[in-house]
Amino acid sequence: MPTWDYAPAPESTDIVSIRDTYGLFIGGEWVEPTSKHYSKTINPATEEVLAAVSVAGEQDVERAVEGARKAFGTWSAIRPADRAKYLFRIARVMQERARELAVLETMNGGKPIRESRDVDVPLAAAHFFYYAGWADKLEYAFPGRRAEPLGVAAQVIPWNFPLLMLAWKIAPALAAGNTVVLKPAETTPLTALMWATICEEVELPPGVVNIVTGAGATGAALVRHPDLDKVAFTGSTEVGKEIQRAIAGTKVHLTLELGGKAANIVFEDAALDQAVEGVVNGIFFNQGHVCCAGSRLLVQESVAERLLGKLKRRLGTLRLGDPLDKNTDIGAINSRAQLDKIKSLVDSGVDEGADMYQAPCELPAQGFWFPPTVFTGVSQSHRIATEEIFGPVLSVLTFRTPQEAIDKANNTPYGLSAGVWTEKGSRILWMADRLRAGVVWANTFNRFDPASAFGGYKESGFGREGGPQGLSSYLRLTEP
Amino acid sequence: MGERVDVRKTYKLFIGGAWPRSESGRSYEVMSADGKFIANAARASRKDLRDAVAAARKAWPKWAGLTAYNRGQILYRVGEVMESRRAELIHEVERAEQDQGRHRPDPAESQVDEAIDTWVWYAGLTDKLAYMAGGLNPVAGPYFNISVPEPTGVAGIVCPERPSLGGSCARLAAALCGGNAVVAVASEKHPLPAITMSECFATSDLPPGVANILTGHKEELVPVLAAHGDVDAIDVTGVASKDLETVEAAAAANVKRIVRAGAAGQTRPDRRTQPARSPYEATAFMEIKTVWHPKGA
Numbered sequence: 001m002p003t004w005d006y007a008p009a010p011e012s013t014d015i016v017s018i019r020d021t022y023g024l025f026i027g028g029e030w031v032e033p034t035s036k037h038y039s040k041t042i043n044p045a046t047e048e049v050l051a052a053v054s055v056a057g058e059q060d061v062e063r064a065v066e067g068a069r070k071a072f073g074t075w076s077a078i079r080p081a082d083r084a085k086y087l088f089r090i091a092r093v094m095q096e097r098a099r100e101l102a103v104l105e106t107m108n109g110g111k112p113i114r115e116s117r118d119v120d121v122p123l124a125a126a127h128f129f130y131y132a133g134w135a136d137k138l139e140y141a142f143p144g145r146r147a148e149p150l151g152v153a154a155q156v157i158p159w160n161f162p163l164l165m166l167a168w169k170i171a172p173a174l175a176a177g178n179t180v181v182l183k184p185a186e187t188t189p190l191t192a193l194m195w196a197t198i199c200e201e202v203e204l205p206p207g208v209v210n211i212v213t214g215a216g217a218t219g220a221a222l223v224r225h226p227d228l229d230k231v232a233f234t235g236s237t238e239v240g241k242e243i244q245r246a247i248a249g250t251k252v253h254l255t256l257e258l259g260g261k262a263a264n265i266v267f268e269d270a271a272l273d274q275a276v277e278g279v280v281n282g283i284f285f286n287q288g289h290v291c292c293a294g295s296r297l298l299v300q301e302s303v304a305e306r307l308l309g310k311l312k313r314r315l316g317t318l319r320l321g322d323p324l325d326k327n328t329d330i331g332a333i334n335s336r337a338q339l340d341k342i343k344s345l346v347d348s349g350v351d352e353g354a355d356m357y358q359a360p361c362e363l364p365a366q367g368f369w370f371p372p373t374v375f376t377g378v379s380q381s382h383r384i385a386t387e388e389i390f391g392p393v394l395s396v397l398t399f400r401t402p403q404e405a406i407d408k409a410n411n412t413p414y415g416l417s418a419g420v421w422t423e424k425g426s427r428i429l430w431m432a433d434r435l436r437a438g439v440v441w442a443n444t445f446n447r448f449d450p451a452s453a454f455g456g457y458k459e460s461g462f463g464r465e466g467g468p469q470g471l472s473s474y475l476r477l478t479e480p
Numbered sequence: 481m482g483e484r485v486d487v488r489k490t491y492k493l494f495i496g497g498a499w500p501r502s503e504s505g506r507s508y509e510v511m512s513a514d515g516k517f518i519a520n521a522a523r524a525s526r527k528d529l530r531d532a533v534a535a536a537r538k539a540w541p542k543w544a545g546l547t548a549y550n551r552g553q554i555l556y557r558v559g560e561v562m563e564s565r566r567a568e569l570i571h572e573v574e575r576a577e578q579d580q581g582r583h584r585p586d587p588a589e590s591q592v593d594e595a596i597d598t599w600v601w602y603a604g605l606t607d608k609l610a611y612m613a614g615g616l617n618p619v620a621g622p623y624f625n626i627s628v629p630e631p632t633g634v635a636g637i638v639c640p641e642r643p644s645l646g647g648s649c650a651r652l653a654a655a656l657c658g659g660n661a662v663v664a665v666a667s668e669k670h671p672l673p674a675i676t677m678s679e680c681f682a683t684s685d686l687p688p689g690v691a692n693i694l695t696g697h698k699e700e701l702v703p704v705l706a707a708h709g710d711v712d713a714i715d716v717t718g719v720a721s722k723d724l725e726t727v728e729a730a731a732a733a734n735v736k737r738i739v740r741a742g743a744a745g746q747t748r749p750d751r752r753t754q755p756a757r758s759p760y761e762a763t764a765f766m767e768i769k770t771v772w773h774p775k776g777a
Contacts, residue, residue, distance in 0.1 A: 126620065143612070144758065145745050237735065244732035249725025256735065413734070432771045442773040449619035453627045453768045458712065459735045464768050467617055467627060477744040477760065 006319065009326040011113045016104045018190065021052045024060055024213065025196040027067035028206020034059040039215070041189055044110040045323050045332035045367040053189045056212035061181070061221045064210040068152040068179040069227060071207025076149045076177040078205075080136035087132030087175060089202035094125035097198065101191055105163055106323045108190040110332030110368070111286050113324050123448055124167035127466075130450035131175035134471050138176065141468050145477040149177030150253055151229030153474065156219045157192075158235045159185035159334050160289040160390075166192050168465045169232055170209060171450075176474035178230065179208045183222050186215040187335045220246075228252050230474065234291070236388075237414070237459050255463025255473045257291065257455055259388040260416030262437065263409035264294030264445065265399075268303045270421035274443065276310045279394070282419055282445040284318065284372055288392040289334055291460075292417035294445055296385060297396045298405050304398050308376065315359035315372050322364075330392060333368040342370050342391035349375050349384035354395070380411055388414070402427060406434045415457030419445045438464075491671070493522045493695065494678035496535035497688020503527050508696070510672060512575050521671045524696035526704045532663045532692035533710050536634045539689025540661035544631045548607035551659060555606065557684040558653075559599035562677070566592055569676060573645050576670040594754040595649040601757060602653040609658055613763045622775045629766040631659035632737055633712035636705040638698065638727075640718040640741070644670035646754045648677060651715055651741060652691060654761035662691045663711065665702060667718065671695035699723075706730035713737035713765055717755065739764045 021038065023030040035057030040049045056064070075083070094101065098121045105116040138147040153173045157165035162184055173180050184192035196211050212218060216239075223231045223243050233243050234257040247254055264282045266275045282294025299307050323331035333339040350356055354375040363369040370391055378385050378395040385395045399405040409418055418437040420428055428442045438456045441447060448454060448466070455464040463473045491510075492499040501507075504525035510518045524532075543551070562569065574588035613629040635655045640647035644667045655662050666674035678693045694701060702723070706714055707730040717740050719727050728738055744760030 142760075144747070145760070241732045241735060244735065245729045248728035248732065258735065428773065432769075438767065438769060440769065440771045442771065444623070444772055444774050447619075447621070447623060447772050449617065449621070449625065452617040452619050452625050452772075453770050455768065457632075457767050457769075461735060462737050462767075469613075469627065469768050479745045479747060 006327045008322070010322060011103055011106075011324045011326060013103055013107060013324065015100050016107065018051050018104070022054060022189070022193050022213065024054050024056055024064065025193065025209070025211040026060070026064045027070070027210065028200070031063070033057065039186070041108060041187065043107050044187070044334055045364070047366055050108060050190060053193070053213045056214040056218045058221045060212055061218065061225060064181045064212045065152060065154070065225050065227050067207040067210050068181050071205060072151055072179045074205060075179050075208045080138065083175065083177065084132045084135035086202060086204050087128050087135060087171065090198060090204070091125050091128035091132060093198045093201055094121065094128065098122065098125065101163060101194060103324070104194055105191045106331070109159060109162060109188045110323050110334050112328040112331045113326055114328065115286060120161055120164045123450070124164045127167035127171045127450040131171035131471070134468075135175040138475070141471060142475070142477055144480070146480045147176070147475045147477055150474060150476050151178060152227065153178045153180045153230035153232060154222045154225065154228050155180055155182045155232045156223060156235065157182065157184055159188040160286060160291070162188040163191040163195065165234055166195060168470075169234075172465070172470045173474045174208065176471060178474050181210045181212060181222060183212050183214065183219050189213040223247070230254070232463075232473070233257070240461060253473070256461035257463070257465065258459060258461040259414055260291045260293070260456065260460050261296060261386065261388055261412045261414045262292055262294050262417040262419065263296045263298050264419035265298040265405045265409060265421065265431070266300065266303070266307060267422035267424070267427065268300040269423050271423060272303065272307055272310060275421040276307065276314050278419060278421060278443070278445045279311060280314055280318070283394045284330060284392050285446050287331055287333055287370070289338070289390055290446065292439060292446065294417075294419050295389060295394060297394055298399050298408055299396065301398045301400050308396065311374065312357060315374065318359060318361070318372055320361045320363070320369065320371065330372060333370050333391065336368055338390065339368040339370060342389055342393065345384060345387060345389045346373060346393055349378070349382060349395070352382045352384075354378045354382055354384060380408060386412065402431065406431065410436045413459040416460035417441065489519070491519055491521050491675045491695070493524055493528055494675065494681070494691070494693040495528065495532045496539070496692065497682060502696070503531075510670070513578050518575060519672060521675070521695040524694040524701060526700070529663070529694060529701050529704050530708070532694060533634060533708055535689035536661035536663050536692055537710055539687050540634055542687055543661055543690045544659040546659070548609070551657070552603045552606040554685050555599055555653065555656065556603035558680055558686065559596050559603060561680040561683050562596045562599065565676070565680065566596065569595075569645060569673060572673045572676055573643075576644050576672060577642060591643045591646045591754070595646045598646070598649050598653050598754065598757055602657040602762065605759060605762060606657055609759065609762060609766070612759050613766065614768060617770070624773045624775055625770065627768050627770045629658065629763055630769050632765050632767055633660060634710060635660040635662050635713045635715060635739070635765050636708070636711045637662055637664040637715040638702055638705070638718035639664055639666050639674060640755060641667045641669050643754065645673035645677065647718065648674045650755040650757055650761075651717055655715065655765045656691060657762045658766045660713070660765050661689065663705065664691070664693050665698055665705060665718070666693055666695045668696070668698050702727055703730055706736070707733050709734050711736065713739055715739040717741040737765075
């Protein structure tokens with residue numbers, strides 16, 4: 001029997017040049033942190049150190065907010081068509097430097113190059129292109145209202161889609177005429193810092209975008225700064241609540257994009273092979289480090305066994321390993337801390353009596369890895385069915401009637417996304433009406449587009465990103 | 481024969497379509513603008529508030545599930561019934577808020593007229609919201625992709641102290657328009673017009689529990705409303721500015737949406753008598769849902 005194995009197909013890292021040390025990008029300059037603190041950022045697939053990155057302290061945050069405040073006057077006053085042109089320029093250079101950005105994203109975050117190349121970077125560029133077009137059309141966006149920028153926006157983003165989250169935050173903010181201070185995640189600062197060089201390249205006026213790196217303390221100092229007009233946060237529900245409390249009683253505008261525990265619901269009449277692909281994409285895309293991941297599979301009892309058989313077979317063909325390899329499906333877990341969290345929740349699943357299945361695959365010796373994992377025999381009260389795992393771990397539950405599927409899907413404090421798989425159109429629409437989630441994917445999953453609003457119900461947060469709805473999060477509407 | 485002894489109204493709470501007294505058995509004195517005793521109002525307890533939230537949660541799916549057209553019909557009916565009780569409402573507002581007949585045009589009269597018109601205005605908005613706040617998204621792929629506004633769920637509303645009737649009408653109509661169920665804490669000083677408004681709800685086919693009105697001490701009720709885990713949004717229009725920080729911080733417990741009148745600009749027919757009225761007031765109590773489906777032969 002010949003073996004039909006894949007030959008290694010690693011993407012070259014030659015295209016990326018990483019500095020040894022990164023300062024902070026404030027007021028158009030690279031400045032040393034007054035804190036004098038640096039932290040090392042690594043490649044989670046190899047644990048190799050990539051660079052030393054500044055840890056911004058309170059004084060640095062102060063400087064960055066000042067820089068943004070100073071730039072606001074000019075940026076909000078330039079001709080809207082010129083504001084648009086800067087954003088168009090950014091989008092174009094992101095496309096030109098797409099390979100560089102994609103390789104660096106994969107090196108710093110551990111996600112498969114196939115995803116950073118085909119999803120993260122093109123979508124990030126598309127966001128800038130989309131919102132560029134709004135910059136000089138604000139007066140047409142919200143009937144009966146004059147639209148004005150809010151002022152200075154503090155934006156704190158997570159490590160799962162570093163560049164894409166940057167684009168979701170910065171593109172609408174700038175289009176609306178705001179200036180920003182962005183804090184990338186502690187473990188994945190590099191593409192944001194590379195993107196700052198794009199701001200330089202396109203000659204974006206200094207101070208319009210400021211980037212401060214650091215960990216939770218930097219983020220906390222930033223969102224509590226007294227001279228902000230807007231805070232936008234993507235991350236955990238726990239931190240989201242802290243931020244909401246911190247700005248209570250102030251005039252600061254807030255949008256939150258928080259956690260999720262999405263149900264992916266498969267009916268007996270679904271095209272099962274397609275559904276399996278959707279389930280796999282739903283939970284194993286980006287190692288499950290996705291707030292809208294389909295982490296609960298609800299499958300109709302009559303096809304549960306068949307679907308699980310197909311799912312397990314498919315799991316066996318997923319390729320885990322070098323994220324830079326173009327054939328890799330499952331990359332590295334983003335950090336040791338996240339790996340520990342996944343392990344502890346998986347342990348709780350075993351302890352609470354659910355049955356665990358893990359795809360037979362070899363884990364590399366270096367780096368952080370977790371095999372695709374499926375739990376069956378899960379009850380609604382299990383921690384693996386209620387808590388966000390943010391890893392490649394799927395919990396399977398069953399249902400009999402559409403109403404039962406709705407009840408189980410909605411039985412969570414979260415409400416970010418949901419999936420429905422059925423060939424019956426009327427049932428899709430019936431389900432879509434009743435699912436309490438901001439995004440419903442029917443016969444597809446994990447699709448995103450700058451023209452399409454994304455955001456949560458309930459404790460998954462409020463405000464939308466994408467579309468005109470995402471624009472309104474950065475505008476003050478007043479009477480004309 | 482002496483003069484006829486009049487029959488005086490007992491003002492109670494409005495919960496689940498009924499008018500119970502406070503389970504606590506408490507009431508408080510309501511005084512007119514010139515300091516005369518008007519009536520006792522029920523002083524709702526925290527338990528009453530929780531009962532009201534439970535009633536709202538139970539009633540909500542049916543209200544949210546009605547067609548926008550049907551919701552519009554019912555809100556219009558509220559306007560009709562209020563119009564038929566216009567004289568009574570004017571008397572009540574006048575007694576509560578100002579000396580009779582001192583100004584022209586009479587502020588009580590214009591407040592009531594604006595309040596009634598507000599219901600008619602929102603009645604006509606129910607089936608326009610999807611057009612105004614959502615639509616088909618031109619995504620870069622073979623997908624049908626649509627965003628639509630949906631009600632947030634159970635909304636807690638702290639009514640402004642004044643205008644007593646106009647304020648509660650404007651805030652409740654905005655929330656109900658998009659399909660939310662409501663638990664409202666009425667103006668503390670002038671609670672009676674809101675209770676009379678509830679009598680209009682009860683005769684307007686508004687399903688029981690969709691709108692619930694509590695009277696009492698805001699200091700006692702609002703923190704519980706703000707922290708309640710089954711309330712999805714809180715309207716802080718009637719929260720005193722000194723209490724805003726505490727109330728909004730409590731609301732973070734379950735990531736409540738914080739809403740206030742005029743946040744998207746004020747469009748008021750008359751600033752003295754009416755808080756903001758616009759589609760943006762209604763969509764502030766709504767979520768955007770996006771639905772994707774592939775296209776294929």
